[in-house]
Amino acid sequence: MLEKALKGSPRYWGWILFLIIVIGLCSLVYINQLIHGLTVTGMSRDISWGFYIAQFTYLVGVAASGVMIALPFYLHNYEKYRGLVIMGEFLAISAVVMSLCFVLVDIGQPQRAMNMILHPTPNSMLFWDMVVLCGYLALNVLIGWTCLESERQRVHPPKWIKPIIYLSVVWGFAIHTVTAFLYAGLPSRHYWLSAIVAARFLAAAFCAGPALLLLILYVVRKLTGYYQGDAATKTLTKTITYAMCVNVFFFMLELFTAFYSNIPGHMEPMVFLFSGLEGNTSLVGWMWAAAACCILSIILLVPPKLRDNKSLLPFTLVILVFGTWVDKGMSFVTAGFTPNAFNTVTPYWPTSSEIAVSVMIWSIGALVLTILYKIATDIKRDLSELTPEDE
Amino acid sequence: MKQSRRNFLKFAGISAAGLCLTPAAGALASGKAHPIVNKAHLKAKRWAMVIDTRKLNTKEQIEKLADACHHWHNVPKIPTNQDIKWLWDASYSESFPEQENNHMAEELEERRFPLLCNHCEHPPCVRVCPTKATFQRADHIVAMDYHRCIGCRYCMAACPFGARSFNFMDPRLHLDMDNLNMKFPTRMRGVVEKCNFCVEKLAEGELPVCVTKSEGAIVFGDLTDPNSPVREVLRKDFTIRRKPELGTEPGVYYII
Ligand code: SF4
Numbered sequence: 001m002l003e004k005a006l007k008g009s010p011r012y013w014g015w016i017l018f019l020i021i022v023i024g025l026c027s028l029v030y031i032n033q034l035i036h037g038l039t040v041t042g043m044s045r046d047i048s049w050g051f052y053i054a055q056f057t058y059l060v061g062v063a064a065s066g067v068m069i070a071l072p073f074y075l076h077n078y079e080k081y082r083g084l085v086i087m088g089e090f091l092a093i094s095a096v097v098m099s100l101c102f103v104l105v106d107i108g109q110p111q112r113a114m115n116m117i118l119h120p121t122p123n124s125m126l127f128w129d130m131v132v133l134c135g136y137l138a139l140n141v142l143i144g145w146t147c148l149e150s151e152r153q154r155v156h157p158p159k160w161i162k163p164i165i166y167l168s169v170v171w172g173f174a175i176h177t178v179t180a181f182l183y184a185g186l187p188s189r190h191y192w193l194s195a196i197v198a199a200r201f202l203a204a205a206f207c208a209g210p211a212l213l214l215l216i217l218y219v220v221r222k223l224t225g226y227y228q229g230d231a232a233t234k235t236l237t238k239t240i241t242y243a244m245c246v247n248v249f250f251f252m253l254e255l256f257t258a259f260y261s262n263i264p265g266h267m268e269p270m271v272f273l274f275s276g277l278e279g280n281t282s283l284v285g286w287m288w289a290a291a292a293c294c295i296l297s298i299i300l301l302v303p304p305k306l307r308d309n310k311s312l313l314p315f316t317l318v319i320l321v322f323g324t325w326v327d328k329g330m331s332f333v334t335a336g337f338t339p340n341a342f343n344t345v346t347p348y349w350p351t352s353s354e355i356a357v358s359v360m361i362w363s364i365g366a367l368v369l370t371i372l373y374k375i376a377t378d379i380k381r382d383l384s385e386l387t388p389e390d391e
Numbered sequence: 392m393k394q395s396r397r398n399f400l401k402f403a404g405i406s407a408a409g410l411c412l413t414p415a416a417g418a419l420a421s422g423k424a425h426p427i428v429n430k431a432h433l434k435a436k437r438w439a440m441v442i443d444t445r446k447l448n449t450k451e452q453i454e455k456l457a458d459a460c461h462h463w464h465n466v467p468k469i470p471t472n473q474d475i476k477w478l479w480d481a482s483y484s485e486s487f488p489e490q491e492n493n494h495m496a497e498e499l500e501e502r503r504f505p506l507l508c509n510h511c512e513h514p515p516c517v518r519v520c521p522t523k524a525t526f527q528r529a530d531h532i533v534a535m536d537y538h539r540c541i542g543c544r545y546c547m548a549a550c551p552f553g554a555r556s557f558n559f560m561d562p563r564l565h566l567d568m569d570n571l572n573m574k575f576p577t578r579m580r581g582v583v584e585k586c587n588f589c590v591e592k593l594a595e596g597e598l599p600v601c602v603t604k605s606e607g608a609i610v611f612g613d614l615t616d617p618n619s620p621v622r623e624v625l626r627k628d629f630t631i632r633r634k635p636e637l638g639t640e641p642g643v644y645y646i647i
């Protein structure tokens with residue numbers, strides 16, 4: 001099937017070339033980081049995780065969200081998702097690849113990364129995170145490839161794939177739960193030390209991931225004419241709506257616990273995010289913008305009239321993705337470290353190096369996704385499953 | 392000892408079968424290799440420290456200890472917030488954030504407190520480390536294997552006391568290379584480090600650097616031994632520990 005990725009229009013090759021150039025240029029910045037160390041980042045003794053780990057966290061969510069399509073389709077035989085399921089799996093593959101890259105660029109001695117496997121340490125959540133992420137990647141590659149190949153040959157997928165698919169559904173929940181456990185079990189990090197972190201992560205993932213997928217599929221439709229169908233879109237936006245409401249509700253639970261209990265340790269990170277602490281207001285603008293976006297996206301999603309409005313939906317999805325990204329990809333990690341272990345505030349802001357390296361990884365993800373989607377849409381075209389008209 | 396040697400011989404035999412007896416394995420198997428243990432080695436079941444902040448509480452005093460410790464362990468001075476600290480000074484509210492009162496005695500507000508790794512009984516830094524680069528020894532000293540650390544900094548997120556430092560840059564850039572302590576290794580970029588209760592000194596039968604330098608203000612000993620100097624002062628004076636509510640059971644006590 002790989003040969004499909006090698007034949008394409010000039011536009012396809014132009015895009016690939018563009019991504020490769022971006023990756024190449026930004027990897028110079030990464031090489032600079034390899035030479036000088038993580039000192040080129042804005043991280044410090046007090047804020048020892050930053051933008052990289054935040055992106056990692058967000059992308060694990062995107063990967064986990066594939067479950068929201070796989071589960072109805074495979075477990076409930078929801079036929080309308082047939083055109084969506086492979087796209088979800090391929091997005092998950094690219095998201096896991098990006099997450100693993102983000103971990104790799106964040107460690108101080110990347111050449112020793114194998115130590116995690118050579119000295120397996122079951123008491124470390126990071127060990128389990130590596131296990132579940134690599135496992136999820138393998139599962140999705142296997143399932144995606146097998147199902148697409150049998151589709152191409154116009155046969156039913158082999159029987160042995162069924163149990164693996166069921167496993168992958170459970171696994172999807174596991175990857176984001178374990179990622180939440182990375183944070184939720186640490187003493188003295190009040191913003192993270194909360195039993196609801198895993199639930200919050202899953203809720204955020206199940207709205208942000210599908211929203212991102214629908215946005216990408218808009219572009220895919222423009223470029224290739226591939227369309228997953230109105231019914232699938234409608235059902236998926238319902239999932240997004242529910243998940244987003246739950247996500248905001250869970251965040252309000254955190255606010256209640258922090259402020260009604262009046263415990264300073266629990267309130268301070270929230271105060272830091274929404275009004276600044278000790279004069280540090282770096283995230284305040286972002287947080288209010290994100291809160292506004294989240295509320296607005298709910299207003300635009302809940303009434304069926306607005307939700308099914310095709311020209312409004314892309315806008316709604318964009319602000320939803322922005323709102324959830326600020327929550328998980330910008331503020332979650334920093335707020336966990338603020339105030340720091342000494343109850344004082346150390347400022348953190350990603351440097352241009354961190355941004356460039358992140359752009360490199362996002363571009364790697366885009367490259368992986370483009371190639372996978374090229375293969376998928378070509379096969380759909382061969383099967384004349386392209387449905388440019390609305391059903 | 393016997394058991395492990397037999398295992399080793401077995402292993403050497405098996406590998407020899409495959410490798411046609413390498414010279415190195417031959418030399419080791421002949422029984423010449425054994426670990427060297429200093430007879431004067433100080434031992435304890437649980438090392439602990441009591442710091443008398445009535446005697447030791449000014450910036451200058453603590454800096455003197457920190458300088459001695461940092462010089463002995465080749466800890467660089469880096470003038471940014473990516474610095475390395477094994478022993479340093481902080482205010483009362485920074486040291487004991489959850490135990491701060493209004494209207495404290497002025498003298499207490501001005502006091503500086505020496506901070507270092509607490510060598511916790513239940514150290515979260517050990518719990519989270521994915522490579523066992525941070526580990527707890529039988530005497531409860533929490534030690535680091537710098538050659539194994541991958542620099543994920545999970546231990547820094549887990550330590551509630553801010554006791555760990557990461558070598559964001561090559562530490563040798565900020566070391567006086569003509570004035571190194573040749574008895575202790577320098578570190579490389581990209582690994583985490585922290586106070587080690589001077590295990591290398593204990594192994595030679597000496598007390599930690601800061602204890603020796605403190606002129607009696609820091610007492611060091613075995614917490615499980617009722618006759619040890621630490622137990623003696625703990626019996627006499629009122630002490631507090633940092634963030635006791637977290638259950639890490641710090642091994643550093645402060646007399647206020
Ligand atoms: S003080 Fe921090 S670094 Fe030291 S043992 Fe306790 S948790 Fe680990």
Ligand code: SF4
Nearest residue numbers: 520540541543544546
């Ligand atoms: S930075 Fe090193 S010592 Fe700390 S958790 Fe990671 S591997 Fe372990």
